[in-house]
Amino acid sequence: MTTSASEFNEPPVFSPAESESSSAIPERLLGRVALMVTIMSTVLLSANALVCSTLSHFFGIPGWSHWQILPAALAIAFIATTLLGFRYSNPLLRTLYTVSATWLAALNYAFFAAIACWIVDGAATLAGWTWPRFGIAVLLFGSALLTTLYGLINASSPRVTRVVVPLPNLPEAWAGRTMALLTDVHLGHLSGPGFLRRIISRLRILQPDAVLISGDLFDGTPIGLDRLVAPWHRFSPPRGIFYVTGNHDEFAERSIYLDAVKRTGIRVLNNEKVSLDGLQIVGVHDAEAGDPEQLRSILRQVELDAQRPSILLAHQPANLAVAEEEGISLQLSGHTHGGQFWPWIYFVSRIYGPFAYGLSRLGKLLVFTSNGVGTWGPPVRVGTKSEIVLFRFVREMSAS
Template sequence: MGAIPASVKTSMSSQERSAVPSIDEASTEEAAPSNDGLMPNRMVIFVGLFSLILLLATALVSVTFRHFAGITGWTSLVIPPLLTLGFVPAMLLGFRRRNAAITALYRLSATALAFLNFALIAALVCWIACGITTLLGTSLNSRLLAFSLYGLAVVVTAYGLINAYWIRTTRATVALPNLPPTWRGRTLALVSDVHLGNVRGNAFVRRIVSRLNALKPDAVLLAGDMFDGAEVDLKTVAQSWEKLAAPQGAYFATGNHDEFSDRSKFITALTRAGVRVLHNEKLDLSGGLQLIGVHDGEAGEPVRFRKILERLSIAHDRASILLTHQPSNLTIPEAAGVSLQVSGHTHGGQFWPWTHVVSRVHGRFAYGLNRLNSLQVLTSSGVGTWGPPIRVGTRSEIVLIRLEAETAS
């Protein structure tokens, strides 16, 4: 891919262009502040609460298994908390440095965290079954119950690891009003939430680029969270995008994980690899399709988000696509006349039962193609994972979008 296609032009006047923040304008009104890590107070609260929850959950899982399976010895009480609680220091250390020990600790503890999710369900079922049999006055083979349920938790965790590694292609047809004739029947690929860091690295990017080249989309939209927040070899992982062969290029706007630290280092690496970073701006792709990109830091604040879209003067007589990380504040792009918003962030919940939690938070916009009045919203479950590297009830995906003209009803 290398250079940005000459057919792509910035659809802004010189006055408008100067008003749009670049990565060098972090102090302006519209630019999100660069943070050297998360805010200390928020981090302390998060670490404390999260560690407490992990400790209590692990204790319940361990004590339950010992009780029902008749296991004795200190290892069943000490080792599980050490494994799961290792996730927090591994995550925090990963924000600052990168080495094999941190990577190994993160992967081990993240996998243990995945198992903890299902083992906790197994523990609760054990106690519920015990209560029911006590009320009914019947006997219970507690050892068989414990080994069966905890064994099932192991199997589901293993399935989740494999399922998360398997990248699928999801195809969607989107009909847009006022779609330029030259874009009818053409395709875009949506890639979100790669989460390069301690679990996934350059080999994962190469797989994604290889799949994209096989799909042959006209353009690739990268909807944020390219990076996990942990230290990575930026030059190596970014260079893999140079092999992308999309005629109209690749376009990127940051996600929340890309902004855990100074986002400029990630943006610079991708730019050098030929990815066009959209700094809260609008482009006209070849053929007249409007493409808008807004970074997550700005899109997350309604007033700033509204000002950016108003400044860009989106033409309503031509179809427009907004690339932004989260499917939130949707009334703002709807009011601005955006035809289609493409996002990620939700992971679809990633694994059960969090799939239901995400559906409660984001409603119908948690996944798939949905509509808010004149605005269509396409949310991908993402191609990578965060935290536990598993998927149960969701899948890792690249979304291939076929554009069609919306016909009058």
């Protein structure tokens, strides 16, 4: 990576947080992990029970059958392989994770198909219709299967989203130039070096002047990180690659992930500002960006030049009022996945409002939230797309 040392002379405002423990999962998180595992197990097993009982009823399979153990086991396997990933990484574990995560995608739509089966059957009974239960189940569960297959294909086909962004006082050097945003890659058991090589191949074609990575480069596993990020060694845009952590990059001790990224030559922005030909880039890690007071303190200590445009790289579209008050021109985020797949896209829209996806404005602050290029959990996208975002900057026209 070719970057001038004189461009990066601002010292970090805060150094990366140190963990109280050297274990993969900090002790302070163990209680929360146990609670999450209990809740997820209960929800997944309940959903499996409904799907299996519906299939048995509508397809005429008598009583409890041993086959029903398999979907329940796959649901639990997803949780187990996720936790084991904090200690181990091998082909068997990655295969089991992939199969179980794919089953969760199918389970999501099978669950709604099961509910629909009972609703249609109940309505038919009340109306006196004689619809065959077998036909109802074939139609609804078949639709669920086709939706799952579509989601798998859609998620594995990242697209390029091109966005023109007007910035105030844009330096002449950046007029018409491009910068790529890459977020939520989620490298781990499911998406490995091969997936990253495909993404980098697209970046080579796009030829951005710089690449910004706004968190969740990793899925959470702290094992085998050098193998996962190895393809970055062979890619170097003219103005560099810059990275801040997301919440998944802080599941274990943060330095584990940061060190792996640094070894590739990527510039980690440790709550600091750098200047690229007059364009100010501020990177704030997820833990600090999530705390409004820490975020405000960082933005003040980096001493932004109000006469130059600034870009805040932060994983989540949160605490936007703080960024706007402190004079940030554009915030680039991810995290939401746009909801990733139906019906969860509606819940994400309710939580984040206009900042769930796309380009929005809060006062003088522009905010772009990307769907991300990868997936978490079920490797499907229904109602969203995986994307690399390519920004082209232009001068903001002043009101006449």
